[in-house]
Amino acid sequence: MNGGTAKPVTLGTKLIGFALIVAAIVLACSVPYMPNYYVRVLDSILIYILLGLGLNIVIGYAGLLDLGFVAFYAIGAYTYALLASPQMGIHLPFLVILPIACVLGVLAGILLGIPVLRLRGDYLAIVTLGFGEIIRVLINNADALTNGPKGIAAIHRIDIFGLTISTPKDVFWLLLVTCILVAIIVWRLQNSILGKAWMAIREDQDAAKGIGINTTNAKLAAFGISAMIGSIAGVIFSAFQRFVSPESFTFQESVLIVLIIVIGGIGNILGVIAGATMLILLPELLRDYAEFRMLLLGLLMAFLIIVRPHGLVPRSFTPDRLFAWMRFR
Amino acid sequence: MTGLILQQAVNALTIGAIYALIALGYTMVYGVLRLINFAHGEMFMLGAYAALVIVIFAFPSGAGLFGALIIFLAAFVAVGLVGVAIERAAYKPLRKTSRLSPMLSSLGISLAIQAAVQLVAGPQPIGFASLFPVKAIEIAGANITTVQIGIIICALLLMFALNRFVASTRLGINVRAVSENMRTAQLMGIDIDRAVSLIFFIGPGLGAVAGILYASYYGVMTPSMGVIVGLKAFTAAILGGIGSIPGAMIGGFILGILEVFGTAMLPILTDGYLGTEYRDIFAFAALILVLLFKPSGLLGERISEETMVYKRDF
Amino acid sequence: MSLEFKNVSKRFGSVIATDDVSLTFEPGLIYGIIGPNGAGKSTLINMAAGSYSISSGSILLDGRPIEKLKKHEISLAGIARTYQNIRLFEQMSVMDNLEVCLYPRDVGGVWKEIFVPSYARAKREERQAHCRRLLEQFALEDAADWDANSLSYGRQRMLEIARALVREPRVLLLDEPAAGLNHGETLELKQRLAALRRPELIMIVVEHDMDLVMTLCDRVVVLHHGALLAMGTPAEVQANEQVQQAYLGTIDDIESIRAVAQSRKAERGLRVNADTVRH
Numbered sequence: 001m002n003g004g005t006a007k008p009v010t011l012g013t014k015l016i017g018f019a020l021i022v023a024a025i026v027l028a029c030s031v032p033y034m035p036n037y038y039v040r041v042l043d044s045i046l047i048y049i050l051l052g053l054g055l056n057i058v059i060g061y062a063g064l065l066d067l068g069f070v071a072f073y074a075i076g077a078y079t080y081a082l083l084a085s086p087q088m089g090i091h092l093p094f095l096v097i098l099p100i101a102c103v104l105g106v107l108a109g110i111l112l113g114i115p116v117l118r119l120r121g122d123y124l125a126i127v128t129l130g131f132g133e134i135i136r137v138l139i140n141n142a143d144a145l146t147n148g149p150k151g152i153a154a155i156h157r158i159d160i161f162g163l164t165i166s167t168p169k170d171v172f173w174l175l176l177v178t179c180i181l182v183a184i185i186v187w188r189l190q191n192s193i194l195g196k197a198w199m200a201i202r203e204d205q206d207a208a209k210g211i212g213i214n215t216t217n218a219k220l221a222a223f224g225i226s227a228m229i230g231s232i233a234g235v236i237f238s239a240f241q242r243f244v245s246p247e248s249f250t251f252q253e254s255v256l257i258v259l260i261i262v263i264g265g266i267g268n269i270l271g272v273i274a275g276a277t278m279l280i281l282l283p284e285l286l287r288d289y290a291e292f293r294m295l296l297l298g299l300l301m302a303f304l305i306i307v308r309p310h311g312l313v314p315r316s317f318t319p320d321r322l323f324a325w326m327r328f329r
Numbered sequence: 330m331t332g333l334i335l336q337q338a339v340n341a342l343t344i345g346a347i348y349a350l351i352a353l354g355y356t357m358v359y360g361v362l363r364l365i366n367f368a369h370g371e372m373f374m375l376g377a378y379a380a381l382v383i384v385i386f387a388f389p390s391g392a393g394l395f396g397a398l399i400i401f402l403a404a405f406v407a408v409g410l411v412g413v414a415i416e417r418a419a420y421k422p423l424r425k426t427s428r429l430s431p432m433l434s435s436l437g438i439s440l441a442i443q444a445a446v447q448l449v450a451g452p453q454p455i456g457f458a459s460l461f462p463v464k465a466i467e468i469a470g471a472n473i474t475t476v477q478i479g480i481i482i483c484a485l486l487l488m489f490a491l492n493r494f495v496a497s498t499r500l501g502i503n504v505r506a507v508s509e510n511m512r513t514a515q516l517m518g519i520d521i522d523r524a525v526s527l528i529f530f531i532g533p534g535l536g537a538v539a540g541i542l543y544a545s546y547y548g549v550m551t552p553s554m555g556v557i558v559g560l561k562a563f564t565a566a567i568l569g570g571i572g573s574i575p576g577a578m579i580g581g582f583i584l585g586i587l588e589v590f591g592t593a594m595l596p597i598l599t600d601g602y603l604g605t606e607y608r609d610i611f612a613f614a615a616l617i618l619v620l621l622f623k624p625s626g627l628l629g630e631r632i633s634e635e636t637m638v639y640k641r642d643f
Numbered sequence: 644m645s646l647e648f649k650n651v652s653k654r655f656g657s658v659i660a661t662d663d664v665s666l667t668f669e670p671g672l673i674y675g676i677i678g679p680n681g682a683g684k685s686t687l688i689n690m691a692a693g694s695y696s697i698s699s700g701s702i703l704l705d706g707r708p709i710e711k712l713k714k715h716e717i718s719l720a721g722i723a724r725t726y727q728n729i730r731l732f733e734q735m736s737v738m739d740n741l742e743v744c745l746y747p748r749d750v751g752g753v754w755k756e757i758f759v760p761s762y763a764r765a766k767r768e769e770r771q772a773h774c775r776r777l778l779e780q781f782a783l784e785d786a787a788d789w790d791a792n793s794l795s796y797g798r799q800r801m802l803e804i805a806r807a808l809v810r811e812p813r814v815l816l817l818d819e820p821a822a823g824l825n826h827g828e829t830l831e832l833k834q835r836l837a838a839l840r841r842p843e844l845i846m847i848v849v850e851h852d853m854d855l856v857m858t859l860c861d862r863v864v865v866l867h868h869g870a871l872l873a874m875g876t877p878a879e880v881q882a883n884e885q886v887q888q889a890y891l892g893t894i895d896d897i898e899s900i901r902a903v904a905q906s907r908k909a910e911r912g913l914r915v916n917a918d919t920v921r922h
Contacts, residue, residue, distance in 0.1 A: 065429055115621050121428050122365045126563070127620050130613040133560075137610050185757075192757050193766075196735070196743040203732035210692065210730075211744045212718035212810065251556070255436055262433060291448050298441030302434040306422045309430055 017322030031172055039168040043240065045280045046175035047233055052260040052272035053179075053186050054229030059258065060267030061195055062222040063202025065125040067254050068112070068132025072227040074139060074249040075108050076101045076234025078146060081244045084156040087147060094158040094239065101231045109227025113220045120205075132254050140246040151245025158239045171240045178236065182229055183269060187319060189225070190269070198222055199267075259301050265311030270322070274313050332470020337589050343477040343546065345585020346484035350539035351562035352569070352577035353491065354532030360508035360572035361528055363428065367435040368415060369536060370559020371442040372408050374552065376537025377544040378446060379404040381457060397460040401483075404541055405534040412533030413526050421522075439555075447552040459545035480542045487535060488578050495574060504528060508572065557609060561588075564616040570629025579627060587611055644670050644705050646691065646722075646814050646845050651700035653686055653869075660686045662869040663700070670813070673836065673846040675860035675877075677853070679889060682866040684849040685727060688816045691847075692724045693717040704814070719748065721813035725803045725820060733792035737783060737802060740791050741774035742767075744809035774809065781805045781835065797828040801835070814845045821852045833859050857881065865889070 031039060051073060058066045079101040083092045112131050116124050139146050146152065158165040158174065165174050189195050197218050200208040209215055238244050260279050265271020283293040304311070351373050358366045380400050388396050419438050423431045461479035465472055495501040506514040507524040515521050543558065544550045561584060569580025592608045619626060646668040653661035661683045668674055676684045689695040691702055693714040702710045709717055732740050747753050747766075756763040778784040781801045786794060791802060800820060807815055820836070821829045833855055839846065850856045856863060857877040865872040865880055867889045873880050880886055 065432075115617070119620065119624075122363070122432055123620050123624060125429070125432065126365065126567075127617050129560075130617045134610060134613050134617075137607070137613070141607060188757055188760075188763075192753070192763060193743070193746055193770075194753050194757065196739055197746050199735055199739075200732050200743045203734060204730050206694070206714070207726070207730040207732065208743075209714040210694075210718055210724060211746075211806065212715050213743070213746050214715050217750065252440070255440065258433070258436070292444075294444035295441050295448065298437045298439070298444060301437030302419045302441070303437075305430050305434045305437065306419065309426065 013316070013321055016317075020322065028176065031169060034169075036168050039172055041280060041284055043168055043171050043175055045276050046172070046179050047237055048257070048260060048276035048280060049179050049273055050175070050182060050233040050236075051230060051257050052264070052276050053182050053269065054226045054233065055257050056261050056267065056269070056272050057186065057189065057198075057226040057229070058222050059261055061190065061198040061202065062219060063198075064116075064219065064222065065121070065258075066128045066223075066226070067125045067251070067258065068128040068130070068135075069226070069230055069257050070249045070251070070254040071112070071132040071135040072105050072108055072230030073234040073237070073253070074135055074246075075104055075227075076231030077238035077244045077248070078139060078152070078234075079104055079231070080235040080238040081152040081155050082145070084239070085152055086154055087152045088145075091156065094160060094235075098232070098235060101235045102228050105228040105231025106224040108231075109223040109225070110220050112227070113223035117216055117219060129251065129254070132249075133251060136246050136249050136251075139249070146246075149246060151243055151247075153243045155238055155242045155244070157242070158236075165239070171236070175236060178232065182232070186229075187269060190267075194218065194221065256297075259297060261311070262301060263304055263312060265313035265315070265317075268311065268313055268315065268317065269319065270317050271311050271313040275311070278312075335469055336471035336473065337593055338586075339471065339473045339477050339481075341586040341589035342582065343480050343585070344589065345565075345582035346481050347539045347543050347546070347581075348558075348562045348565045348584050349578045349581025350484050350487060350535045350542070351559065352566040352581045353488070353574060354536045355563050355566040356569075356571055356574060356577040357504075357508070357528045357532050359566070360574075361504075361511065361525060362420070362424070362431065364420065364431045364435065365563070366420075366532075367432065367559075368438040368442060369435075369532065370555030370562070371439050371446075372412055372533035372536040372555070373540040373543070373558060373562075374446065374550070374555035375408050375411060375442070375533075376404050376540030377457065377550040377554070378450060378540075379407050379537060380460070380541040380544065381455065381550065384458075391458070392460065400460060401538055401541060404537045408537035409530040409534035412529040416525060416529040421525075443552050443555070450552065452552060454549045454551045457544040457548055457550055459548065460541065461545055476546055480546060483538070483542060487538060491531070491535070491574065500524075500527060560616075561609075561612040564612045564619075566626075567616060567619055567624075568626055570626030573626070573628040576626055576628035584612060584615065587615060644813070644843065645703075646847075647703040647706075648687070648691075649701045649703060651687075651690065651702060652698045653683070653690060653695060654698045660869050661690070661698075664866075664869070664871050666864060666871065666874065668814075668845045668847060670845045671840065671842045672861040673840060673848065673859060674862045674864060675856035676847060676849045676864045676866060677851070677856055678866035678872070681868075683869040684866055685818055686869070687866070688724065688818050688847065688849055691717075691814070692722060692816055718810075721810075722816065723807035723810065723812035723814065724816040725800075725807050725818055727818045727822060729796075729799050729803055731791040731799060731803055731806070734790055736788050737778070737791055737794065738771060738774060738787040740802060740806055741777060741809050742770050744806060745770045745773070777805045777808060797824055797831075800824065800828075800832070804835070808839075813843065814847070815839070817846070817848045819849055819851065821850060821855055829855060 027042075031042070051069070054072070055066060055069045058064050058069075080094075080097050082088050083090050083097045083100070084094070085091075112128065116127050119127060140149055142148070165171055197208070197213050200211070200213060201215055201218060205215055237248075256279065260275035261272060262275070263278055264273070264275025279297070282296070286292065286296075351369070354369050354372065355366065358364055358369070383400050383403050384392065388400070392400060415438055419434045420431045423434055459476050461476045464475045466475065466478075467473075493501075495505055503514070503519045503524050504527060506517070506519055507521060511521060514524070539562075540550075540555075543554070562581065565580035565584040566577045567580070568583055569576030569578065588608060588611045591611045595607060648664050648666040651661055651664050652659070664683075664687065676687060678684050686695060690697055690710070693709075693712060693716075697710045700710075701708050704720060704722065707720075709720060709722070712720065732743070735743070747756075752766075756766055775784060775787070778787055781804070783794075783798060783802060783805065786798070791799065794802060800823075804817070804820065807817075817836075821832055824832060829852065836846070836848070837859060848856065848860065860877060862874065863877050863880040864874045865883075865886050872889055873883045873886050875883070
């Protein structure tokens with residue numbers, strides 16, 4: 001997404017970019033010394049960043065309101081749970097399950113995408129919502145396979161070439177690496193010709209067809225890639241929690257992920273990071289008022305849509321402008 | 330056998346009546362503003378809680394027929410006013426912006442209302458004594474309760490009243506004009522804001538009554554009861570044709586029949602493999618199938634390819 | 644090489660928007676389509692571009708029927724269009740509006756660009772160089788990084804035409820390009836469109852601005868009630884009696900209008916042939 005009119009990158013923007021990099025490095029370096037509780041919070045933030053990056057492709061770039069994103073999260077989580085736990089007696093390693101979960105995610109994304117190709121706006125939103133709910137109800141009721149509401153427990157930890165991911169700190173590094181890799185891919189997508197095609201679809205789908213873009217393929221690609229990212233997040237979540245149940249994959253969860261994007265900034269990677277951070281930190285800071293969390297979030301969502309529909313992070317805060325002083329390709 | 334079918338039929342009509350009342354709220358709002366009001370399910374929930382509050386403070390030892398009427402009326406008005414307030418605060422500022430921002434706003438409001446009620450009343454289910462006298466009647470081998478009959482009659486009366494209102498009264502005709510073509514209605518001097526406020530009074534009001542009926546039927550209420558029931562009622566509105574008032578009524582009953590008979594048939598058809606716990610899926614499946622293959626529903630407007638000029642969604 | 648309408652009809656329910664129209668458009672010429680309101684001018688363009696389906700008949704590009712193709716396939720076949728109400732990609736930059744038209748036809752190319760940064764850079768420079776030439780042609784190169792919706796109305800029109808030309812189309816359909824333009828902008832539009840004439844390009848302009856059509860176009864097509872009324876050079880069309888009737892009514896109609904106007908003047912005590920009195 002281009003940042004408004006061609007203003008030169010101001011000193012203020014450069015300073016903010018610098019400050020962000022410094023903060024990130026300081027944070028990463030202090031993790032080994034942090035108490036586990038704080039690291040868990042960081043882990044939560046990173047998972048939601050991952051989910052946000054995925055959903056952002058469909059909502060932010062292609063402009064399709066998907067209210068059932070949690071379905072892909074669930075597919076990834078349950079794929080890992082079924083293939084690495086006593087539930088079915090299968091014990092595959094993480095590095096084998098990950099590509100399987102990715103493929104299943106892409107397939108699920110395309111399967112959702114095909115019927116909604118002709119739908120617009122609100123109808124699209126409702127059908128994706130229904131899809132998410134159907135997945136949850138199926139998981140909840142297919143007792144033989146998924147153990148229904150009781151969930152699947154004793155899921156194996158992730159083991160990569162002998163390195164076992166067991167503590168929250170281990171998970172932090174895994175999530176950090178994953179987030180950075182996914183963020184780079186998403187950033188490249190955003191600036192690629194496919195990303196521009198998505199934005200054309202978002203701006204005016206008919207005009208996009210009029211200039212020769214195969215909107216069907218482009219939209220399916222958006223659904224497939226975003227679903228894959230959601231699925232990856234699900235795998236890591238499942239291995240980290242070592243327990244999954246349908247309760248983690250409700251409609252409310254889908255709404256929360258949408259909220260991240262709306263709060264932070266639609267179509268903006270840094271916005272997703274800001275949104276996820278806010279979404280997780282706010283209830284932590286107001287720990288005494290934990291019950292007010294949903295109330296505040298709901299009101300915040302409505303408020304932001306009215307007052308600042310593009311989200312908190314300004315559209316011009318894109319990585320290439322913030323970090324322009326570095327050699328950015 | 331006839332007894333069983335009759336019983337299921339009454340079950341279907343009862344829940345269908347409740348869906349229909351809620352669906353009316355969705356369809357009226359969508360017809361005028363093209364907005365899917367996610368917060369409407371919460372109006373349904375608020376109705377039940379409002380009735381609870383009124384009962385606790387005004388009728389601690391039970392309410393007779395007259396008392397019940399007062400409860401319905403008070404809840405209708407109270408929740409109706411809440412609906413108007415929400416529209417003014419959270420939807421009106423977004424009227425000229427994109428198509429989907431009001432819907433996103435309504436999502437936020439929906440979350441907020443659920444959370445607020447949960448804060449005040451707690452997340453646990455609360456019992457509610459039926460406002461109708463509870464007596465079982467046996468007709469042709471079917472076990473029917475007076476509660477069911479009461480619900481069906483109540484709903485039919487309200488739907489009849491709404492129909493008369495929209496067809497014959499000045500305000501009602503204005504509402505219809507605004508939902509047909511807002512700009513033309515405005516040019517003819519109809520006060521759009523007033524018509525919209527009226528819709529946001531009646532719709533939530535009807536939803537509130539449905540909430541009281543539901544609580545009387547199942548005897549319980551929770552802060553999240555509006556979510557699933559709301560979605561099902563929305564399905565009913567789509568089935569009947571979103572934007573069409575008679576469509577919402579018909580859609581409600583159709584969904585009730587689909588759900589009750591479908592759920593009853595499921596164990597029979599699948600040899601007991603799929604049981605009645607898949608009840609909720611009927612509504613979602615119906616929703617998706619209708620939206621994919623006949624989005625205009627039974628009585629809805631046929632939107633031709635040429636009349637839709639879509640640009641940005643949000 | 645031509646664009647041919649063969650007995651094309653379009654019905655919206657019981658309304659006949661296009662009534663058995665047969666036309667052939669040859670390259671190297673600028674065609675204007677005119678007609679009273681409701682004559683079906685935009686419908687013709689919308690059918691050629693694939694926005695509307697055809698009720699009966701066929702549209703042939705170089706002998707190949709295109710009416711059953713999908714919208715984007717028609718575009719890739721070489722038919723480009725602009726819209727009556729400008730439909731740019733508003734929040735994308737001017738350069739992006741053009742660059743996105745060069746979306747690679749093959750899926751492999753798209754993925755290669757995502758995974759091979761050097762390839763992506765090379766392709767992007769190639770595309771942007773091509774688009775920059777077009778921007779210069781339309782005096783838009785200074786606004787290359789601006790959001791499309793920050794341009795003035797007149798420049799937005801130019802951008803839309805530029806966008807239609809990015810892939811060097813065979814057919815250029817312009818739907819009321821002068822709508823909303825002031826006199827000076829209309830002149831500029833006329834000059835630019837005239838400059839686009841090319842032996843292999845078919846240009847079709849739907850317009851209300853009679854002046855523009857008669858001075859710019861080589862051939863004029865007149866539609867009336869969805870049917871073809873006349874086709875010929877501007878001079879031929881202007882002299883055509885049927886065309887005059889369609890726009891102004893019959894001779895008898897004009898006589899009766901004059902009679903009523905005169906009797907009204909008499910009623911008010913004015914002399915029948917008097918001019919308006921200036922106070």
